[in-house]
Amino acid sequence: MGLLDKASDSGTKAAAPKAAKAVPKAVALAKPVKAAKAPQAVKVAKAAKAAKVRKPILSTAGLPEGYEIATKNSRFLAWLMNFIWNFGVLFGALFLSVMGSTPTIPAVGALIMLITNLIVIPIMTGRTLGNFMSRTRYVTSADTKPNFIHGLLVNSVGLMALVGISLIIFNMGQITGDTGKVQGLNVAILVLGIVLVGIRMVDGRFKKNSDQNQGLYDMLFGAYLVKYVPQEGEELTGIAARLERMANYGDSFTQARETSRLKKAEKEASKAEVKAAEETEDSSDDSKKESKK
16 A cells, blocks of 8 residues: 555656646637737728728719709709700800811810819819809719819810711711722721710710619719708808809799799690580580480
8 A cells, every 4th residue: 555655646746746737838829819810800800991991982872862853954054054055065166167267266265264164163062053152062862063074074075076977977987998908997986986975875865764863974973963052160261252142043944944934834735625615515515415315
């Protein structure tokens, strides 16, 4: 028994140092793991904060609250104003060119007017002359001003279509040269013209099929043409304040169109009532005749 007790004592003493040595190893292994995870957790937390602060620039989630889609009359007025300003002098220059005159000054004036309404004024105010006249503006679903590229594309759809028609007309009969060989450059220009006209047609189809009258570029940029409502604390100064006065003429134009529309609707309603009354009288006369028989 004495020998067995000694053997067990020696075994426990030998196992104790091994266990003691194993503990520092475990502790030593645990420390690097915690040190490695800490920076990663900090990075994840920073990324989460950045994701919360950042706002989406372009989104098609829907019309933001507090805005109302522009009416049909407002859209027509904006288009009419932009069309007259952008193409009035340009058509005059083309007419002079067809008549044999040299329209240098009108052409330069038309170019300046285009640049002013398509680039300068939108950069300064975020709106075109047509938007000021019709009290409208573009806004994204994130309640921000759309990208400048959106405004440039939307406001130049008509111009691009006009350029496309011109390219088609002037290159339709020049696909082949004098030798009968196909001219690659003329074909490429003709295709470009067809593409520009096609974009205009697709844009119109998008607007027709959209409940909120969004065109092709409106869909791509998540933008909506809405009634202009001044933001809280917003004050128009300088050129923006002067252009805003144009809206008074636009209001008169819109009111006149709305009045004519209501009068037309009343006339149609009265005609429908008269027709219904006549049909009722005819049916009553027929019934009387049948009863006499």
